[in-house]
Each structure stands twice: as C-alpha cells, then as structure tokens.
Amino acid sequence: MTTHSHLSRRELLGMGAVAAAGLAVPTPVWLPANAAVGVPNEFTGATALRLGMHVHGSWSEGLGSWEAQFAQAASYGLDVLYLTDHDFRATATNYLTSLAGVTWVRATTGALAQQASTANGGAIRLLAESSAAATAASVTMSIQPQPQAFNRLRTSIAGQTLEHTVTSMRLTTGARYEVVVPLSYHPAIAGRPAGAYQLVYRFGAGSGRWTENGGLTGVVGLPTAAARSVQRLSPEADVALIWPTMLASDNAMYGVSFVAKSPKKGAVADISVAGVRFLRTQNAPAAITANQARLISAYQPQFSNLTVRATTEISKTLPDMNPFGIPQYFPDYAHLPANSDAWHPAVVSDVHARGGLISWNHPFGYNTGPLLAPADRDIKRRQLFQSMMAVQHFGVDILEVGYRLRGNVDAATHIALWDTFSRNGTFLTGNGTSDDHSGQNWKNLSNGFATGVWAASRSDADLLASLAAGRAFAAHFGLWPGGETDLLVDGAVRMGSVSVATKATRSLAIWASALPSGASVQLVSGPVDYTAAVDPGTVVVRTLAASAFSAGVATVSVDTSTSRFYRVQVLAADGTLIGCGNPVWLLRSAPPGGIPPARR
Numbered sequence: 001m002t003t004h005s006h007l008s009r010r011e012l013l014g015m016g017a018v019a020a021a022g023l024a025v026p027t028p029v030w031l032p033a034n035a036a037v038g039v040p041n042e043f044t045g046a047t048a049l050r051l052g053m054h055v056h057g058s059w060s061e062g063l064g065s066w067e068a069q070f071a072q073a074a075s076y077g078l079d080v081l082y083l084t085d086h087d088f089r090a091t092a093t094n095y096l097t098s099l100a101g102v103t104w105v106r107a108t109t110g111a112l113a114q115q116a117s118t119a120n121g122g123a124i125r126l127l128a129e130s131s132a133a134a135t136a137a138s139v140t141m142s143i144q145p146q147p148q149a150f151n152r153l154r155t156s157i158a159g160q161t162l163e164h165t166v167t168s169m170r171l172t173t174g175a176r177y178e179v180v181v182p183l184s185y186h187p188a189i190a191g192r193p194a195g196a197y198q199l200v201y202r203f204g205a206g207s208g209r210w211t212e213n214g215g216l217t218g219v220v221g222l223p224t225a226a227a228r229s230v231q232r233l234s235p236e237a238d239v240a241l242i243w244p245t246m247l248a249s250d251n252a253m254y255g256v257s258f259v260a261k262s263p264k265k266g267a268v269a270d271i272s273v274a275g276v277r278f279l280r281t282q283n284a285p286a287a288i289t290a291n292q293a294r295l296i297s298a299y300q301p302q303f304s305n306l307t308v309r310a311t312t313e314i315s316k317t318l319p320d321m322n323p324f325g326i327p328q329y330f331p332d333y334a335h336l337p338a339n340s341d342a343w344h345p346a347v348v349s350d351v352h353a354r355g356g357l358i359s360w361n362h363p364f365g366y367n368t369g370p371l372l373a374p375a376d377r378d379i380k381r382r383q384l385f386q387s388m389m390a391v392q393h394f395g396v397d398i399l400e401v402g403y404r405l406r407g408n409v410d411a412a413t414h415i416a417l418w419d420t421f422s423r424n425g426t427f428l429t430g431n432g433t434s435d436d437h438s439g440q441n442w443k444n445l446s447n448g449f450a451t452g453v454w455a456a457s458r459s460d461a462d463l464l465a466s467l468a469a470g471r472a473f474a475a476h477f478g479l480w481p482g483g484e485t486d487l488l489v490d491g492a493v494r495m496g497s498v499s500v501a502t503k504a505t506r507s508l509a510i511w512a513s514a515l516p517s518g519a520s521v522q523l524v525s526g527p528v529d530y531t532a533a534v535d536p537g538t539v540v541v542r543t544l545a546a547s548a549f550s551a552g553v554a555t556v557s558v559d560t561s562t563s564r565f566y567r568v569q570v571l572a573a574d575g576t577l578i579g580c581g582n583p584v585w586l587l588r589s590a591p592p593g594g595i596p597p598a599r600r
Helices: 007-012 066-075 145-152 235-242 285-299 340-353 374-390 411-423 460-468
Strands: 047-055 080-083 104-109 112-120 123-130 137-143 160-171 176-186 195-203 208-212 217-222 230-233 257-262 268-280 307-310 321-324 357-360 398-402 429-432 449-455 472-476 484-489 498-500 505-513 520-527 539-545 553-559 564-571 577-581 584-587
Touching: 047 066, 047 321, 047 429, 066 080, 066 176, 066 285, 104 112, 112 137, 123 137, 137 145, 160 176, 160 195, 160 235, 176 235, 176 268, 195 235, 208 235, 217 235, 257 268, 285 307, 321 340, 321 460, 340 357, 357 460, 374 411, 398 411, 398 472, 411 520, 411 564, 411 577, 429 460, 429 472, 449 460, 449 484, 472 484, 484 564, 484 577, 484 584, 505 520, 505 564, 520 553, 539 553, 553 564
Parallel strands: 047 080, 080 307, 123 257, 195 217, 357 398, 398 429, 498 584
Antiparallel strands: 047 449, 104 137, 112 123, 123 268, 137 257, 160 230, 160 268, 176 195, 176 257, 208 217, 321 357, 429 449, 449 472, 472 577, 484 505, 505 553, 520 539, 520 564, 564 577, 564 584
C-alpha cells in the first residue's frame, strides 16, 4: 500500500493565506522541480502519484479561480496539478475590443415610470426612474453570457482596462449608475468568504472602496461623471486594493453589465455612454507565462504538498490537446498550416521535438449530454475511430478516457474507442480527466477522474517516463478515493508494456487498493490483430470481488494462445465505472511497427 499521507494536504486548507499579491517572484515556473514521494509499495516498486491533467482557471471561460482549483487539488490529495487554460482564451484571440456588435441581454427590476436601454454601435443609453415613492427600480444591459461573453470576453483581468467614455450622466436624488464586473469563485481563505466575487463601479456614490454582500462584492465609489469625460477602470488594481489577501490576477472578467438604478419616484438615472474599449496589455504568451508563474509562486507556500505545472490547452479547433513535460507552450499559429489536419500534427511534432508528450482531449467533443441511444453511440464511436485512424491520431501519446458522460456518450464508449486502438496495435496511454472549470466539489463531478501514475518522483522526466510507458490508471475522486491499480505478468511485465512470447498461458497479477464496499474488478481482454477493425472485440474474462485481493493482489492465469491485450476496470456496487487501468499487450510475435522503447 502507498504510505504517503494526504492528511497534511487537508490541513493546509486551514492555513492563512500568504500576502499573495505582493510576493517577490522567482524566475522558474516549475515548482518544485523534484519533490519527494512516498515509499514504493512492494508490488509495484513505485509510488502512485495522482495528477490533475486537465483543469481550468481564470484564463478560461469558467467560474473557478486557480486559488479554488489549488484548494480542491490539495483537499483530494493530488500530487501534481497542471494548469491547462485555453490558449486562445488566455491570449484573448478575437475577443471584444469595444461594445460594437455586442448582443445585449436587457432586464428590469421594480416598476418604472420611465425607462430606456438602447444601443447604437458601440454606444449605449440607460434610463431608469421608479414609479413608486419608496420602492427602487433598475434597468440593466448585460453582455450576453452565452455565447458572447463565454467566447469573446472571459479571460484573466490581468492587465485589463475598461476605457469608459461618458457622453452625459444625470443622477438625481440618490440615483446611481453602475458598471458591474463579475469575477471568479474563490474558496474561504484568509478571512475571505467562499463564493463568486464581483466588482462594482458605482457612479454618484462619492469616492472610496468598500465591500458589500458579506465581502463578496467590492465597490469602487465614483462621483457623477462629467459630460465627455473618460474613466479608465482597472479591475486588477481595484481588486488588489479591496481584497489585499487575494491575488488580483486570479480572476476572470466573467461578464460586464451596465445598470441604471432609481431608489424612488423622482430619482432619475439617465446615462449616455459613447463607448467602452477593452484594453488588454498582458494577453501575449510571454505575459501569460509570467503571470501564471507569479500565481504559482504566490500559492505554492499555501499548498506546499502540491506540485504545479503550467501548460495550456491548445484549442484553436477540435481536437483540443494538452502538452506535458515542457515549459508552458503556445503554438505559433501564424507560422502553422491553416488546415486543421495539417497544423495538428505540426503542433504534436513540435511538442515532441521539445521533449514533451501530448494528449487528444475529449475525443467525442466537448459538449456533455444528452446521452445517445446505444446504437447511435456505436455509430459515433466507429466513425470517430476511422477519422482518427485516417490522420494517424495526429501522433498523440495520450487519449482522454476518464469521462462518464462527454460528447453525448458514456464511459463504456470512451473506453471502447481506446480498446479499438489497442486492438490495432496503437499504443496510447489512457488517462483520467475532469476538465473542471468550477473549482468546487470535485468529488461530485460526473467526470471527476484523477490520473494515477507509478513514478519514482514528481520530476518531469519521471512523470513523462511513466505516461509514455502506460504506467497509469484513472480513479474517480469521490467514488474511488485513494484507488490504485497495476498489472504484473510473469513477475516481470508491467502494465502498459508490450511483451512478446509464445506461451499459451501466462500469469497475471492484479493490484487493486482501497476498493469501496461492494466494488468489483473486471479483467477485460481483447484481440490484437491489426485489422483496422472498428470494434474492440473485448470481453470480460474475470470479475473479482474486493475480497479476492489478499494484501491488494489477485493472481489469475490468462490465455495467450493468440495475441491479446488485458486491462482492468473497477465498478462500484451499482455498476458505475469508477476507475480503469492501462492495458498490457501479450503478443505472439512482434507488432508490425515495432515496440516503442518506453513500453519494452
């Protein structure tokens, strides 16, 4: 059994925050370079390290901050967390630069004696007057959350300025005008409450900065703006002043709303805005790399048992891909082929040339449900396999398989796709993933799978060696906490390896730990015939109860009279897939393309 303790990670969540915003930042992004791991167990000869290989924060489109994601990773005992914000969102590619062309969502509250919410190019007008003597009313214009803010606004507030130009502003008898910027979700740390934060620029409220809503809303009070005046609103600077224990850059500009508020009849808010420009000075790759390095350095003392790597999710067109084991990588799209089928392999080749590995993400697409009918799932899987084979899977090393529902298909369909590659002698490492954007309740995520690897250390070299060799498994955070699995054939051949022998039967030892009550371990076998068959041809050859694993190990005899691969999958008592391991290939003769060095 693994001996490293997760208790210290949970205890770290109670620690007070460091003065993150003002920390001096060392140059390296990789922290720590080579952290110690627990004592290897006797079966594997290595220690299981848990990796979060596909997680998003403030430079992506979700609500989660990296502070929240660090806290989640530490609380569930992760050893290594990869920062995988989308490259085009981090660089704000094709993002809004003004209000011209914005799709507006309009809303009102209360009863209004007069109102207006109009847009003309990049200019807007808001008018609100309550019709009640003692009841407030408001008029709001918001940038459309989906798909516009989702795809053309959300990125870190680092280096962002809203250049807000007023044509005229009339605020009478306590009326107010607000520019509201929703921020990211942060956990309860350093006396701050847990929740989604927001920043409000409130005109007509005098000058100053303060918090409301239990500390979740920060307000910048501003006087009524003069006609033809320009305000340069800097969310990053204001967040730093309002919440000094918060790393200001660790917030997305999740949206923008413009609000006219009237507290009573006779109080008029009438605002004409000539335009708003979104100025971004820190969305070039070098600036993003530097800001995320500062973020890692700021949070590392607070989550000292968590090793963090900064990478990206390459997301210009599907398939999305994550590089691993190299310094943070942004493709130079300007010098890549325009055609997707050409630039994907060019990116893969570049990552390989730099010494890294790269994954094919959510192969069935990034949407979730509804779940297709079984026959339609099979059709989609076969078509996808053929299309991936046609491009030689772009030469990727890793295939994301840890999904219970993604791209309208279930876990069994994801694994069947992977098995079909295994049948055809394509040696892809399957990994777990969450693709989480929320920073909350990882254990309850449908697709909440960590990747476990058997590695000697957390160094890039050791992690990449394990991933390249298929020394990996997937385990669900909430449904199989602490789960581990491994294979050993004839006392010598490890999970992920390709072994050639002429024996008709071979001895297969299965390691499975921390099995939940009622769980079972299935041994799955499939042919290896290199026929480009579109179905995996797999069968469950053994089902073992948790009681079969004496000291974590069960040993069975397997048929190797023909070339086959074997892997295990773990089911909860109700039949839900909660984890799986990589295959071992037991062949009668050498595969046509040879055996990759890492798998020998």
